[in-house]
Each structure stands twice: as C-alpha cells, then as structure tokens.
Amino acid sequence: MEIPTKETTISPVDDVSFHINTGEILGVVGESGAGKSITGTAILGLLEPPGRVSNGEIIFDGKRIDNLPSEQMRLLRGAKIGSVFQDPLTSLNPLRTIGQQLTDTIKTHLPFTQNQAISHALDLLKEVGIPGAEDRISFYPHQLSGGMRQRVVIALAICAEPKLIIADEPTTALDVSVQAQITMLLRRLCDDRDAAIMLITHDMGVIAETADRVAVMYAGQLVEIGNVGDVLHGPRSPYTRGLMNAIPTIVSDTVELSQIPGAMPRPEEIPKGCPFHPRCISAIAKCKTHRPELVGDEHAKVACWLYEGENVNRIVHAEETARQRAVGRAETPELVESHAPFIKVAGLEKHFSVPTSFLSRLLRKSNRTVVRAVNGLDFVIASGKTMGLVGESGCGKSTAARVISGLYEPTKGNISFHHSSKSDGKNQNQSSQTHTDMQMIFQDPMASLNPRWRVTDIVAEFIPDRISKIERVGELLELVGLSPSDGAKYPHEFSGGQRQRISIARALGANPKFLICDEPTSALDVSVQAQILKLMVEIQRKIGLTYLFISHDLAVVRHVSNDVGVMYMGNLVEYGPTNEVFSSPQHPYTQLLLNAVPDITKIGISRHPIVGEIPNPLDPPKGCSFHPRCILATSQCKKEVPKAIVHLGVTIACHVVNQSRVEV
Numbered sequence: 001m002e003i004p005t006k007e008t009t010i011s012p013v014d015d016v017s018f019h020i021n022t023g024e025i026l027g028v029v030g031e032s033g034a035g036k037s038i039t040g041t042a043i044l045g046l047l048e049p050p051g052r053v054s055n056g057e058i059i060f061d062g063k064r065i066d067n068l069p070s071e072q073m074r075l076l077r078g079a080k081i082g083s084v085f086q087d088p089l090t091s092l093n094p095l096r097t098i099g100q101q102l103t104d105t106i107k108t109h110l111p112f113t114q115n116q117a118i119s120h121a122l123d124l125l126k127e128v129g130i131p132g133a134e135d136r137i138s139f140y141p142h143q144l145s146g147g148m149r150q151r152v153v154i155a156l157a158i159c160a161e162p163k164l165i166i167a168d169e170p171t172t173a174l175d176v177s178v179q180a181q182i183t184m185l186l187r188r189l190c191d192d193r194d195a196a197i198m199l200i201t202h203d204m205g206v207i208a209e210t211a212d213r214v215a216v217m218y219a220g221q222l223v224e225i226g227n228v229g230d231v232l233h234g235p236r237s238p239y240t241r242g243l244m245n246a247i248p249t250i251v252s253d254t255v256e257l258s259q260i261p262g263a264m265p266r267p268e269e270i271p272k273g274c275p276f277h278p279r280c281i282s283a284i285a286k287c288k289t290h291r292p293e294l295v296g297d298e299h300a301k302v303a304c305w306l307y308e309g310e311n312v313n314r315i316v317h318a319e320e321t322a323r324q325r326a327v328g329r330a331e332t333p334e335l336v337e338s339h340a341p342f343i344k345v346a347g348l349e350k351h352f353s354v355p356t357s358f359l360s361r362l363l364r365k366s367n368r369t370v371v372r373a374v375n376g377l378d379f380v381i382a383s384g385k386t387m388g389l390v391g392e393s394g395c396g397k398s399t400a401a402r403v404i405s406g407l408y409e410p411t412k413g414n415i416s417f418h419h420s421s422k423s424d425g426k427n428q429n430q431s432s433q434t435h436t437d438m439q440m441i442f443q444d445p446m447a448s449l450n451p452r453w454r455v456t457d458i459v460a461e462f463i464p465d466r467i468s469k470i471e472r473v474g475e476l477l478e479l480v481g482l483s484p485s486d487g488a489k490y491p492h493e494f495s496g497g498q499r500q501r502i503s504i505a506r507a508l509g510a511n512p513k514f515l516i517c518d519e520p521t522s523a524l525d526v527s528v529q530a531q532i533l534k535l536m537v538e539i540q541r542k543i544g545l546t547y548l549f550i551s552h553d554l555a556v557v558r559h560v561s562n563d564v565g566v567m568y569m570g571n572l573v574e575y576g577p578t579n580e581v582f583s584s585p586q587h588p589y590t591q592l593l594l595n596a597v598p599d600i601t602k603i604g605i606s607r608h609p610i611v612g613e614i615p616n617p618l619d620p621p622k623g624c625s626f627h628p629r630c631i632l633a634t635s636q637c638k639k640e641v642p643k644a645i646v647h648l649g650v651t652i653a654c655h656v657v658n659q660s661r662v663e664v
Helices: 036-044 070-079 098-109 114-127 146-158 176-193 204-210 228-233 238-245 311-330 358-364 397-405 432-437 455-462 469-479 484-488 496-508 526-543 554-560 578-583 588-595 655-663
Strands: 025-029 081-084 164-168 196-200 213-218 221-227 300-302 341-355 368-382 386-390 412-417 420-423 438-441 514-518 546-550 563-568 571-577 645-647 650-652
Touching: 025 036, 025 176, 025 204, 036 081, 036 164, 036 196, 070 081, 070 098, 081 146, 098 114, 098 146, 114 146, 146 176, 164 176, 176 196, 176 204, 176 588, 196 204, 204 228, 213 228, 213 238, 221 228, 221 238, 238 526, 341 397, 341 546, 368 386, 368 397, 368 546, 368 563, 368 571, 386 397, 386 554, 397 412, 397 438, 397 514, 397 546, 438 496, 455 469, 455 484, 455 496, 469 484, 469 496, 496 526, 526 554, 546 554, 554 578, 563 578, 563 588, 571 578, 571 588
Parallel strands: 025 196, 025 213, 081 164, 164 196, 386 546, 386 563, 438 514, 514 546
Antiparallel strands: 213 221, 221 300, 341 368, 341 412, 412 420, 563 571, 571 650, 645 650
16 A cells, blocks of 8 residues: 655555454554554545555455445445444534434435335434434434444444444543443444454454454554454564553553553654564564564464564563563652642532523523532542542543633632632632643643644743743653654644643643643553653652543553542542552442453453443432432432442442441
C-alpha cells in the first residue's frame, strides 16, 4: 500500500497478509501509527487519494475486490461488508433521526418497502440492545448516550446481513460497563450471524475476551499473529511482550508499568532490517540489516530474528533485567511527601437549569427543570497524593472537575484549596494565586491546544514573565520527554501521546501545585499510556504535585491513585483508600464496576455489564438513585436516600451494606 508525495512514495502498510474465517473475530493491535486502521480502510475501499493498494490482493468471499470500480465497491461495502468506527457521532447524521438513517440504508441494499424497512429497523435496534426501540427510533443522535449511539452504528453495519464487519476502535473512550455491552454484542453477532469480524483496538483486555485470533502490527508490518491464548499468554515478539507489560492490572497496583523506549517511526522513516530494532533492548546485528519473515505453525507465527534457539532465553533475561532496574528506580522517591490536606471539598453541588417540553410546561406549570449533576460531594486530597474519580459516563465526574477548577460556579458547598476557598455558589472569583496553583489537563489534547500556535508559544502561555520563557520551555519539554527543538513545531505534527505531553508541559508552565486530569489517557494506546502515567508519577515525586485523576479505566486509577471515589448520578457511593476499595468493594455499584473490567488473563471469558442504564437525570428515581439497577435493593432503598457512613476508613452510602454492619 502506497501514498505518493512530492518527494517520494511511502508505504504505511507493507506486505501484510492474513485471513479471517467465517464466524471468527480477528483482533488487530499495535500502537498508533502501526497501520491497523489504514489496513481496515483499504479493505473497505475507503483509502483517500493519492493512497492506493500498490501490491497484493484483497480477496473477499473468493473474489478480488481491491480493483473493483468505486460504484461496485460502494454497493458491496453496504451489503456485504459493514463498518463500525470509533466515534459514532461522526458516523451518524445529526440532522436525521436514527430511524430515518436506518431505513434509508436498509432500502438502499434490500428490496424492502418503507413499512418493511421500519419493521426491520425496529428489529435491529432490539437486537443490538436499544431499550424502548419503538420510542427511540424517532430520536436524533444527540438524544442518545454514547453507548446507545455505538449500538445504532452497529445496527447500521449489520442491516443488510454482511459477511464481514470491520470494527475500528468501537469501544475506545466508553466506560467499562458500556464497553462490556458492546464487546458482548460483537461476540453475539459473530456467533448468531456467522459473520467474520476484524476488531481493531489498542485494548488487550477487549482482545482477550472477544477475539479468536490476534494480529500484532508494527510500522505497517505484521510482527506476530496466532490464537489469542497463545499470543497473549506466550508472546514471542519483544514488541508484543512490551505491549503486554505496559498494561496496568486491576488486581494489584504494585507492579511498575514497563514502557517501550522510543516511538513508532513515521512511514517515511522506517529503518532497514527489523523496524522494531531501534527500540528493542535485545536487538542483534542481523536485526539492523535484514527484515525477518513470519515463521511458526498454525497456532502462532512471529517475525523476529531473536526467536532462534538460545536467543529466546537471552531476550527474556534482558527484558526482565531492564524491568527490574526500572522498578528499582521508581521505588526511590526523590521527594519527601507531605500528607497534610491540600484540598477539601464539602457538600459540593452543581445544578443546571434546562428548558422543558411544551407538555411538561403544561403539566408542571414550569418552563424549566433542574439537573443535579453534582449532588453533595465530600472528600479530601492530601498534599502530594492522587485521588481517583471513577464511574460511568454521565455520573458527574467531569462536572465536578470543572467546578473545582473554577470553570463552573458551584451551586452549593465549599472548596478549600491550599489557602483559599470557593463556596455556596456566590459569584466570587478565585484568587489569581489559586489559578496559578491549579491547572487542568483535558481528555483531548487537540481540543485544548491552539492549532495555530507553535509549541513554544503554547507551553509559554502561563510561564511568569520574570522567567526566561525560551529556557523554561526547553526545560519543560525535556521534563515531559520531548526535545527543546520540538518547540518550533505545531500540534498537528505530533502523535496523540506527544500532544498529551505538550498539554502536561503547558500545565506545568505555571508551576502549579494541583493538577486536575480529566481522562488524560483514554484515547492512547497502552505503550503511550504507560509513558504518560510513568511521567506523571515521576513529576509528582520530583515536585510534589497533587492530582485529581478522572478516568473510566479502573486499572489505570488503581495504578496511579492513593484514594478513590466512586460516583453515581452526582453522588459519591463509596470513597476511601484505593487498595481497600478495589480489593474489598462493598457498595453493589462498585462491585459491578469492577466485575465489568476486562481481564487479559481470562481468555474468552466475557465480563458482566451492569444491567440497565443510568436513569434520566431530568427525572431521577426516588430514594437511592442506584436502586433500579441493584439486585439487592429493598423497599427502603426505593424511598430513602442513604446516608454516607464511614467504616474502617471507607465511606459508603448504601442501606443494605450499612444495615448488615448494624446486624453484625
């Protein structure tokens, strides 16, 4: 596959060969830039000019399709090959209802009347698990949650009974419960419809529970492919082992994450020989001059010169030695940490007033209603420590962060930060010193970095005038693992992980004491995620930063946080030391969240997603907000809001749990 440029021709995918059997899921993994998505795009016939398939063939159902005319490929793409992309909002027309989009697609590929198309659309929505399909078929995309939008996209992909589905990062940025629902749906579609699925993802846990086989790509090439159990439990390629070692685990927070040194080479800069050799700590001379071919048996194949006889033991020994050295360095903190309270949040609430429908105005005699996005938070973060905040999408995590950071005024409550406070929703501004001491890192670095500014200007934005900005920018870029010369570039010239490093450098420019991190690693592959997490921990140890770390990835939260708060519909349902909460979860919601976390050690075992969905915040349930989804709910849960009670250092708001303690 080639993309001609003015200077030369580059090959982002080079000599990749694999097959997918009927009724099989092939997982494709690798870092950003490995060639995963462009391979799927080529199969779909959606390569943007001047990109083209320059060598090889794409055979589908016994026929070659890479040379088909565009019109024939368009019809094949809808009828026989379905696609599911990462962001459902970019796949759905915001001006048309989901029913209109489904029926249009159905009528394009199947000889159905309008009524038949509507009936088929309803069946599809029910099949993919959309509750109340008869009502929601008339909804617009923005009226659905992220998980339901992704299910609609899957319904669009399967509406014409395709034989192949290409799913490109279908679960990225989804919370663990919705992610579990989507992966179970893909597995069921594969089993029930006998479809083949190409599942592109950077989440090894999703691969472990969903895929039958897995292909590992690096720099546009296959480095390993085989049965998912053989590859994940016994990876042969040093690159695959590097990816596996970079994955945080929900079981324990004691293992230091390994990070693969260096970065994925650009297509025009792929080195000779094995493309991974500049980053491989066990590379030999042959790796630098000769490209390895895929060798092995029907269970697993690997492209690596080191997989020869006694070399294997030497590789593993070298990697283990490097990992132990990294752990040894990490266990020696450079700073004596203080455990004094740094920020205290008491009774924090944030309400939003939203307009109601005409009928609601008639019945309620009001033209507005109130959404209690944050409904009484109480927690303390010690100086130099990290508090994690977890929960499903829509539970109020990001809203709480924006209130604490000063982007939203609190409706009620008090925030005591270092030397100042913001309370009771009064229109009072935090001091300039507070703004200097507190910075925020957002989920999407491209949305928070000015694309028209060079990196030097971005990082220097909050650097005090008294400091030599150019010198300080260079120091900050080196601190986050970049080069001072990178200051002359623009954000679009960097990878996702590098842009997030720029965001961190920008935040550190003001010499803050407190960083709010809102999903800072959600869209990063595992190796870059390990680099960012390790960087944040090292910076915390060096300069004593305090973090509020928001994430839907519970394994990441366990790895970085000292304390954790579990949020549901604006409330903290469980809060305490991370090890205590994750090792012995007591609230039913916390238990269900942890059960929904993927486990790479359990091949082919699906998670247990939380039943139901978060209630409509415009019409929240009475009593405990979790009771409609809780299998332990009692009549008391349906009437009374539970009070938060502290027991052995853990705060829990649950009638059932607290009653059992009284009985004991």
